[in-house]
Amino acid sequence: MPRFTARQLAQMVGGRLVGPADVSVQNVRALELAGAGDLAFLRTEARKDDARRCSAAVLVTPQELEHYAGTMIVCEDPGAAMAAILAAFAEARFPAPEGITRLASVSPSAVLREGVAVGDFAVIGEGSEIGAGAAIHSQVCVGRDCRVGERTILCAGVKVHDGCVIGSECLVQHNAVIGSEGFGFLQREGRQLKVPQVGTVRIGDRVQIGALTTVDRATLEATVIEDGAKLDDNCHVAHNCHIGPDCVIAAGAMIGGSVRLGRSVILAGDVAVKDHVSVGDGAIVAAGSGVHRDVAPGEVVWGYLIRPLAEQRRIFALLGRLPEMAQKLRRIEKELDALRRRPEGQP
Amino acid sequence: MPRFTARQLAQMVGGRLVGPADVSVQNVRALELAGAGDLAFLRTEARKDDARRCSAAVLVTPQELEHYAGTMIVCEDPGAAMAAILAAFAEARFPAPEGITRLASVSPSAVLREGVAVGDFAVIGEGSEIGAGAAIHSQVCVGRDCRVGERTILCAGVKVHDGCVIGSECLVQHNAVIGSEGFGFLQREGRQLKVPQVGTVRIGDRVQIGALTTVDRATLEATVIEDGAKLDDNCHVAHNCHIGPDCVIAAGAMIGGSVRLGRSVILAGDVAVKDHVSVGDGAIVAAGSGVHRDVAPGEVVWGYLIRPLAEQRRIFALLGRLPEMAQKLRRIEKELDALRRRPEGQP
């Protein structure tokens, strides 16, 4: 179990200490559950009242609180402080694997740089190169002629097809698949003629790929995921896509072939993007959307068929008024009829 | 091959025998395909006519049929009888694995209780405990310090991350992932700052998790799936969710972070639930719905943006009448115009 003093934590995040500096914590817990020996976070002032009642030994907070009894670490950005502190706890709680187990199958022609860890029943194919400090967990399969960058982690069960390239400091989560064959068929005489996909996948640095996510290889060139992009679980990136740097793609995204996402695009949960669509830098696609057309840089869109967010909201509200509108139409028709029949000279 | 006599089956389900008791069956088949040596089920009277023509040796039926030639097992609840009988056939058809293969990697510090089976190339990490009679199939990876309950089955390729807890009599299907890292990022200066997830997953008893389903671990505490909940294939349960007892979640559900489902909630196929939403006990969400707001206990909702089922149905029907409504509006405008111009004193 990790153990940190309030002083250590404050130094870690550049925070101001209020209260005893030597109190130590072993655990990070939710505000309402934290007790002695625990650290908690108050990330926004909205929960200030909960924080006052909090029994955590140490609290990271954006401002000094009057009625809180423990030690405070006052930080300008408690979110960022939380990220840094959790990284320290994560390292202690989920220790990195070490060494190369004798139960793995590593090709004699594979190159494993310094400090690479390889788990049980992992396979590393001919000519592949694994960067220094990378962790290839149990039951991972890295095909032939792959490149995996420094300090990248491939979690248990990940499969990387021949020739794929993954950068440094990436995290590819359990059972994800990199480099499966893109879905390319031509219809000829009622049958499907397969177009074999001879391209590859190229993933940049600091990319995260969620569990059970597929990234298909390109037809000829490369399906590309640029530096810093983050993909959640159960997503699909089809052949020939280009995902820009620092994109955030939440769970369940189905991204069609040859789609281009610019820099820092956000796809909220369960979004589908049609083949060949282009989404501009910084665009945001709200949850559940179907992106059937290009999206301009910075545009915020939503809907089964996307529209600008505000417009779509209005339409959805009006859908709820459709029954009333239909009724009004019926009433108007009757009244018009009555008016039309009204003999002149009578009210 | 299993072989059961009509007498054995009738006893198994507490049914009343009509016809020869010693006839035996080796197979269970669909009503229209069953023949000599087969058992069939008539679950509802709706298919009574099919049952009369059925050539099955034995038929489980809610009532005695006049023209059926084989042996009948008359049961008040043929569905429940079917469940019991199929369990017996399943045991014979898919025999449980036995013993601990020498091709697995079991940490010396792991504790395997009596009757645990471990398949080829499975990994069980340091300090993990596997309950009596549990089956850890081939290529499963159970991390460090996990708990797997009695008689729980982890099918081939399942991955369980360090520290996760799975109860008794659970079934986790092939290649499912328990305890992948939740998707937590803060945007800072256009980049994604990772919030490491140091929590865990806690799954109760009699839970079923489908193939290729992900259950992410919590940020600080636990993502919880309570006793008796059933999740289908290709689902995603994000970090910090709480899935209540006896929920039924059909395939393709994408459940956002910190979602709470009450007791016996039903999500039909392909439902998405937004972060932080709460769904009350016994609520039913129809197929394909997007749950963007809380759902009251017992509420039945549907739609891209959910609404009460009846309301949504009316709206969908009216959508089909939109072209007609638009036309009416045009006609009304013209008529109004004509009326407005109508000189006084003329029809």
Next chain:
Amino acid sequence: MPRFTARQLAQMVGGRLVGPADVSVQNVRALELAGAGDLAFLRTEARKDDARRCSAAVLVTPQELEHYAGTMIVCEDPGAAMAAILAAFAEARFPAPEGITRLASVSPSAVLREGVAVGDFAVIGEGSEIGAGAAIHSQVCVGRDCRVGERTILCAGVKVHDGCVIGSECLVQHNAVIGSEGFGFLQREGRQLKVPQVGTVRIGDRVQIGALTTVDRATLEATVIEDGAKLDDNCHVAHNCHIGPDCVIAAGAMIGGSVRLGRSVILAGDVAVKDHVSVGDGAIVAAGSGVHRDVAPGEVVWGYLIRPLAEQRRIFALLGRLPEMAQKLRRIEKELDALRRRPEGQP
């Protein structure tokens, strides 16, 4: 690296050579990126101008181009030519595995026909039979009593449950699951009573199953996927489905229980099909659709609740005019009111 001369390639596809026949290529590249030593494809005349500027050594083209400097292979169907040529490159780039590794676990009672390859840490269960030339990649698990046809490829991590049958020349991609248990439950006294699924999965010849796709086994009989059907990644085929020959099912399809798809049905990306629905031969379901009702042969449907494509398009266009329609209604009501109040004899 493969190397083909223009003459070899022209023979391979029955094309007409224009230019030097002995020039050779080692790589296939995109039209705009190809250079010396590369082959490129001009599939439609739409990109004729790009092709003229193309520096590829060899170009496959539907017609002779005036200003292109390299060797042309003129083909009536450049798409089909591309498919054939890419197959040759794929074979060279992704060489088939050979032999049976000593790191696999093959049951003594399993039958492996001539030329079967088995990768590291693969498992082949009792009584299973693997057809000649099939490739069982690393970490695949084939259960007991399965049949895998000739030249079929099971990519790394695929799991096939006991008793399933896969035909010849199939490709099942990484971590896909064949034969997971169908999702069958009856509600009894607020709890879920499991209906064990004792059926199987039967897959025909030339079928492709995408990475991370699940095909559940049937309750009693077989979930069937007929010859030539192609399924993309992250799809789900529930118990008792029958997928007709030559269907094309794009990524993310969620196909409910007992669904029947006819011959050559196309489901575009992210389609959901409700339990028990029937889709006729040659029907096309557009992307993102929810198929809640039967679809006639040849019908083209679309929408959250499917409708004929043209009708749905009109409705979606009218949705954008809902705000305007609501406004018109308000104006009409006012005008009517004014008309109704208009005293006789005044304009």
